[in-house]
Amino acid sequence: MLDLRRLRLLCEFSRRGSIAATAAALGYTPSAVSQQMAALEREAGTALLDRTARSAELTDAGRRLARRAEEILSMVEAAEAELSAEAGTPSGRVVVTAFPTAAVAFAPAIARSLADHTELTFVLRQSGLGAGLAQVRSAEADIALVDDWSGTLAEQAPATLRFFHLRHDPLVLVLPPWHPMSDPAEPLDLRELRDEPWMAAPPGEPSRQAVDRLLESVGGAPTVAWEFEGLHTLLNLVARGIGIAVLPALALVGVGSAVAVREIPQPAPAREVYAVARTAGVRRPSVAVTLRAIYAAAQEPLAYTRRPS
Incomplete structure (x- = not known):
């Protein structure tokens, strides 16, 4: 045996x-x-x-x-x-792994949704794309929140995994509140910002690759003066007037008026955000109710001041 x-x-x-x-x-x-x-x-x-x-x-x-x-x-x-579905009541331990910006953005709403399920233990961990998918496949986690800049991740998924689309997350321009271009009355032309002190994630990071593609589309990428790990680090530095950046909109949840946000004219580079679970496990009441809570959290409007272009 x-x-x-x-x-x-x-x-x-x-x-x-x-x-x-x-x-x-x-x-x-x-x-x-x-x-x-x-x-x-x-x-x-x-x-x-x-x-x-x-x-x-x-x-x-x-x-x-x-x-x-x-x-x-x-x-x-x-x-x-x-067997668990016959019992009907969500119970036990559900482990969710998420990329950092999704963990920060979705956690409060997920916690509110699951608060009434007293027999359910919810665990949220942070991880990158590859680690999250691996943990779901190996049953170390029940659900992974992942981001896809390529647009092909769900299409290439094995039959053992189910992908649930959560939201489209475009890049936005982030400026100090006092920057002249923060005024929504000013037309946004990224070419006029070439001489600004740009900040971005290190080369090789998916968000950096998307930023480079965007800037190349408007006449060539300017020199990035600063490179920092972590999107929230970049946000903090923009708020302090160190430079400007282009970041995924989801990273701005909760920043309030600390920075000014301008939407980039379409078609702006974007990532797709998914929840991924094992196909065999989605019928478990604990996994099903958690997936519903995650989906509802992802549909909430982003809590930042949006300045249209």
Whole structure:
């Protein structure tokens, strides 16, 4: 009989590619992972890992079993979800992982929506796109809030994951409140701001790539004088008059009048925001009610002063 916990570990090894990475992801020691994989090999009656002194990789049998394990674990979760759905009452622990701006923007409304579900424990963590999806696939998290700048993420999703579109999040221009261009009566032309001290995320960040594309579309990107990790760091610096920036609108939730915000004429670069859950788990009352709370939170108007162009 194949042990389900060991099958889950095999799936994680298939995704991570090494015993060390698998151990780190699951909170085990590498020795414990090796022992559990050896036990699974005895249960399967064949070698699943091709081990060397420094590495290990799946054998052909290991890859076949890993694919089957994904299906088996999905079926088990679907059966559990059906039983849970019959009970009807959302209960237990739901873990949601979110990119930072979504966590800040949506958390208050989600908490309000779930407050009446006293048997439900809601956990919100922050993570990046790749980590969030991996945690949902490995069942470390039930739902991931992810952003997609490419427009293809949902189309490429495996059948084991369900994507729920939450909102369209365009880039907006962020200025100190006293900046001449903060006046909504002034026509917005980004070319007139080329000599301003621009700030942005470091190269390689998805938001930075979108900013560079935008500025190139109006005559070439100016030199970015400052690069900072974290969109909220950039917002704080704009509010202090250090420079100007182009940021996703969702990052501005809660900033009030600390900065001036100008909408960028269409078509402005934007990202799509999704909630992602395992297909087999969406029928669980706890996951379903949390998804509804997340969707409602994402539909609320953004709490910042919008200055049209």
